[in-house]
Amino acid sequence: MNDYLEKNRDRFLAELLDLLRIPSVSADSKFKPDVRRAAEFVRDSLEKAGADVAELHETDGHPIIYGEKIADPAKPTVLVYGHYDVQPADPYELWNSPPFEPVIRDEKIWARGSADDKGQFYMHVKAFEAMVATDSLPCNVKFMIEGEEEIGSPNLGIFVRENREKLAADVVLISDTAMIANDVPSLDTGLRGLSYLEVEVVAANRDLHSGVYGGAVANPINVLARLIASLHDENGHVTIPGFYDDVLDLSADERHLINQAPFDLEAYKKDLGIDEVEGERGYTTLERTGTRPTLDCNGIWGGYTGEGAKTVLPSKASAKISMRLVPNQSSDQITELFTNHFLSIAPKSVKVKVTPHHGGEPYLTPLDSPAYKAAEAAMAESFGKQPIPTRGGGSIPIVALFEKELGLKTVLMGFGLDSDSLHSPNEHYGLFNFFKGIETSPLFFKHFAEAAEK
Ligand code: BES
Ligand code: MN
Ligand code: MN
DSSP: OHHHHHHHHHHHHHHHHHHHTSOOBTTOGGGHHHHHHHHHHHHHHHHHHTOSEEEEEOOSSSOEEEEEEOSOTTSOEEEEEEEOOBOOOOOGGGOSSOTTSOEEETTEEESTTTTTTHHHHHHHHHHHHHHHHTTOOOSEEEEEEESOGGGTOTTHHHHHHHTTTTTOOSEEEEOOSEESBTTBOEEEOEEOEEEEEEEEEEOSSSOEETTTTBTTBOOHHHHHHHHHHTTBOTTSOBOSTTTTTTOOOOOHHHHHHHHHSOOOHHHHHHHHTOSSOOOOTTOOHHHHHHHSOEEEEEEEEESOOSSSOOOEEOSEEEEEEEEEEOTTOOHHHHHHHHHHHHHHHSOTTSEEEEEEEEEEOOEEOOTTSHHHHHHHHHHHHHHSSOOEEEOOOSOOTHHHHHHHHHOOOEEEOOOEEGGGOTTSTTOEEEHHHHHHHHHHHHHHHHHHHHHHHO
16 A cells, blocks of 8 residues: 555646646636536546546536445445635735646645645545555545535535435545644544625615715714624624524533643744734633634725725625634524624614525534544554644534434544645645645545444
C-alpha cells in the first residue's frame, strides 16, 4: 500500500490540479457548464479508481455523483461524502495567482477549492484507488459527491430521501473540516447549524432629497443599522427572545475538554491583524466558535455608494443575516423567532420584510462510537499522535440530515487548517495535508472493518 502511494504521488497531485482548474462555482449560473464538467471529472475518476458503479445523477440544480464498490455484502459499508462545488473566487484582484490556475508554492496548493473541498474528498478517491489496486479494500465503499454544498444543498435532501436503499451504510465519512495544526491532529466532534435570511427596510416610495425631507422621514439605512445593532446587548448576547432557550449548556467537564485544545490567542490576533477579539461575554474563543450560537450581518447595502457625494434619503436598505446554531436549536424555529422579533421592533415609519434563505441543523458526533474510535486510531497511526477532539464552528447542513433520513452517524476527519483561507482569496491546502489524508483514509477503513469484526 505505502509503496503504491509513494509511486503515484505525482500523478495524484497532477489529477487534483486538473480538477482545481475547473471553476465549479455553484452559486453563479455563469459557471453551470463548468460545474457539470467537474461532476463528470469526479464520476470518471471514481470509475478509473475501481468503482463498480459510477453514476451522474441529474437534479433540478447541479449533478450528484454516486459511486460504489461492494467488496463483500457481509462487511460494513462506509459512505464517503464530499462536494466538488466551490465558493465564488471574487474579488479576483486579491489573489496572488489566479484562483483556477493552481500553483504549488511554499509546499502548498493555491487554488479555489484546494481545501474546500476538492483537495479533501479527492484524498479518499485516491486512497480508494490504492486499496483496490493493492487488493486491500477491507470493507464496502460508497461515494456521494455533490455539487451544491456551498449553496445549501437544495437538492441533496431529495436525493437522499429517494435513495435510502442505495445509500445504506454503517457510517458517513467526511473530510471537509480542519484540524488544529499539522503537528496537532484533531477530529471535529460537532458542527454548527445555520439560519440564513435577508431583511429589507422600506421607507418612502422613492428616493428623496435629504435636505428637503431629511429629519422628517425615516432613513431606511439609519433604521436598519439601529435594528441590527439592537440584536446584541452590551455583553454580546443575542437579544431575540427565546434565542437561547434550546441551547444545551455544556458540563464543566466538556468546557474543560474544549479548552484543553492548544490555542494561542496572541498568534490568533496577530494572524488576523486585530488588537482584540470580541464575542459573547463569559466564553473563551474556542467556546465562542465551537459551542455558542451567533448572529452576524454578512452584507448590507442601500443608498448611494458611487463616486463623490449624492444627498439622498434612500427609499430602501437591505442586509443579509446569518445565525450559527448549536444543539438543540432548530433552524426553522430560530428563523421564526428572528422574523417575529425583527418585525416587532421595526418602527411604524418603515415597512420591513424578512425572507428566509437556507438553513441546516447542528450536529454532534458521539465520541464513544466505533467509527469515531476508528478515525482516532487511524490518525494516531499516521500522525504518530493521538488526535484531540474539537468543535468546529462551520456548518455542513447535510450531516444532520444523514442522521435523520439514513440513521447514520458521521465522522468528520478533516485535514485542512483554519488558516487555509476557505471562502477567501488565496485559498490553499498543504501538500503535507493532502498526502497525509491519502495515507490516513485506508487506515480508517482498516480500523473500522476490524471494529466490526469484534
Ligand atoms: N467545509 C465547509 C464547512 C466547514 C469549514 C466546517 C471549516 C468546519 C470547518 C463548508 O463547505 C461550508 O462552507 N459550509 C457553509 C454552509 C453552507 C450552507 C453554505 C458554511 O459553514 O458557511
Ligand atoms: Mn466544504
Ligand atoms: Mn465551504
